[in-house]
Amino acid sequence: MTATTDAQRSVLIVGAGLSGAVVGRALADAGWAVQIIDSRAHIAGNCYTARDADTGVLVHVYGPHIFHTDDADVWAYVNRHTTFRAFKNRVKTTSQGAVYALPINLHTINQFYGKTFGPADAQAFLEAQGDASITDPQTFEEQALRFVGPDLYEAFFKGYTEKQWGCAPSELPASILKRLPVRFNYEDDYFAHRFQGMPEDGYTPMVASILDHQGITVTLSTTFTPDMARGHTHVFWSGALDGYFDFRLGRLGYRTLDFEAFSGVGDYQGCAVMNYGDRDVPYTRITEHKHFSPWESHDSTVCCREFSRAAGPEDVPYYPIRLVEERALLGDYVALAQACEGATFLGRLGTYRYLDMDVTIREAMDAAEAFLARGGHLPAFCVDPLTGAKVI
Numbered sequence: 001m002t003a004t005t006d007a008q009r010s011v012l013i014v015g016a017g018l019s020g021a022v023v024g025r026a027l028a029d030a031g032w033a034v035q036i037i038d039s040r041a042h043i044a045g046n047c048y049t050a051r052d053a054d055t056g057v058l059v060h061v062y063g064p065h066i067f068h069t070d071d072a073d074v075w076a077y078v079n080r081h082t083t084f085r086a087f088k089n090r091v092k093t094t095s096q097g098a099v100y101a102l103p104i105n106l107h108t109i110n111q112f113y114g115k116t117f118g119p120a121d122a123q124a125f126l127e128a129q130g131d132a133s134i135t136d137p138q139t140f141e142e143q144a145l146r147f148v149g150p151d152l153y154e155a156f157f158k159g160y161t162e163k164q165w166g167c168a169p170s171e172l173p174a175s176i177l178k179r180l181p182v183r184f185n186y187e188d189d190y191f192a193h194r195f196q197g198m199p200e201d202g203y204t205p206m207v208a209s210i211l212d213h214q215g216i217t218v219t220l221s222t223t224f225t226p227d228m229a230r231g232h233t234h235v236f237w238s239g240a241l242d243g244y245f246d247f248r249l250g251r252l253g254y255r256t257l258d259f260e261a262f263s264g265v266g267d268y269q270g271c272a273v274m275n276y277g278d279r280d281v282p283y284t285r286i287t288e289h290k291h292f293s294p295w296e297s298h299d300s301t302v303c304c305r306e307f308s309r310a311a312g313p314e315d316v317p318y319y320p321i322r323l324v325e326e327r328a329l330l331g332d333y334v335a336l337a338q339a340c341e342g343a344t345f346l347g348r349l350g351t352y353r354y355l356d357m358d359v360t361i362r363e364a365m366d367a368a369e370a371f372l373a374r375g376g377h378l379p380a381f382c383v384d385p386l387t388g389a390k391v392i
């Protein structure tokens with residue numbers, strides 16, 4: 001039997017976000033030497049939070065992040081690494097000169113139509129608004145018109161979606177509006193998950209705690225180059241899938257976000273997230289960060305107007321577009337990745353999927369477990385980027 005050398009027990013992880021941190025910690029706990037690099041000057045990837053230097057307000061630097069899950073293991077995991085405070089996301093939207101609660105609920109319907117419906121009457125009323133001639137909705141627009149009718153579609157979905165995705169809802173698949181996003185009661189909690197909360201001091205200390213292991217070395221402000229993989233048994237890649245191949249087949253499409261920050265005193269909007277449904281308002285929403293930490297007290301406030309546009313090569317990739325064109329290119333990159341030895345692609349960029357934090361953590365935990373169970377071997381994907389189906 002040959003002795004195991006250090007190199008045989010060492011991995012390189014690209015990305016110090018949740019994917020990289022969770023895999024790294026599991027492997028370090030199992031005795032592997034873990035080298036993590038990130039091109040950014042900070043850990044925590046897109047969940048990164050930092051205090052505003054002038055006001056002390058905790059800012060969600062890459063957009064608002066609310067933790068919500070039904071996965072008890074994931075909830076236990078994050079609670080081992082930080083203290084969570086109770087937090088419910090109660091989103092409002094400004095549309096056609098009025099403010100409503102989202103998701104559309106009984107209050108929204110009654111306010112919008114000037115009615116006093118109970119649940120059954122509201123449901124019957126809305127069914128009558130829907131376009132029954134659309135029997136098999138194919139597009140986002142058809143789906144919305146079928147189930148909520150033209151008034152609510154115009155007020156709450158059309159303008160917002162055009163701004164968010166940069167195309168008409170008639171060009172988007174019906175699957176984007178998966179379930180009928182309407183509640184016939186007064187429940188206005190944005191998420192329906194069993195466990196919800198906000199890390200007391202933000203996500204960065206939580207990720208720092210995950211990374212806090214003597215077997216883990218983190219090097220920031222360092223972009224991957226192929227020579228860095230030398231001496232490591234395996235590479236876990238949570239950067240962009242097409243980036244691993246130097247974009248040689250072209251670029252997968254993303255939406256990026258621009259944040260226009262402004263600050264002031266007092267309370268700007270009275271809630272954490274205010275959407276703007278009207279097409280003529282150029283931004284999609286305003287986030288007022290201090291409302292994500294309601295247990296803190298700040299005289300000042302920091303807000304961000306959020307604008308969405310197509311990502312260029314130098315922009316931060318936020319939302320994968322995944323329309324027909326991108327899916328074809330994705331298939332080609334998946335084939336390239338599957339032909340690679342010794343690299344596994346993870347997370348929202350590595351698998352080109354929108355992933356909530358809890359799903360990201362679950363997939364990273366499962367990948368690490370499979371890697372260890374297979375004696376340090378893993379194929380390119382544990383989850384199929386095209387279908388989202390678990391393959392390992």
Ligand SMILES: Cc1cc2nc3c(=O)[nH]c(=O)nc-3n(C[C@H](O)[C@H](O)[C@H](O)COP(=O)(O)OP(=O)(O)OC[C@H]3O[C@@H](n4cnc5c(N)ncnc54)[C@H](O)[C@@H]3O)c2cc1C
Binds near residue numbers: 243
């Ligand atoms: C606007 C927005 C809001 C969101 N809100 C929520 C929410 O409310 N709740 C929720 O559960 N989830 C939310 N999410 C999802 C959440 O951000 C992701 O689940 C999470 O960030 C995924 O972690 P990750 O490690 O896979 O990717 P990332 O956090 O993107 O980490 C990948 C890291 O890899 C690094 N990297 C990339 N390429 C290279 C390279 N070549 N060399 C070195 N380093 C590299 C990057 O710098 C980055 O730090 C939101 C996402 C967005 C876009």
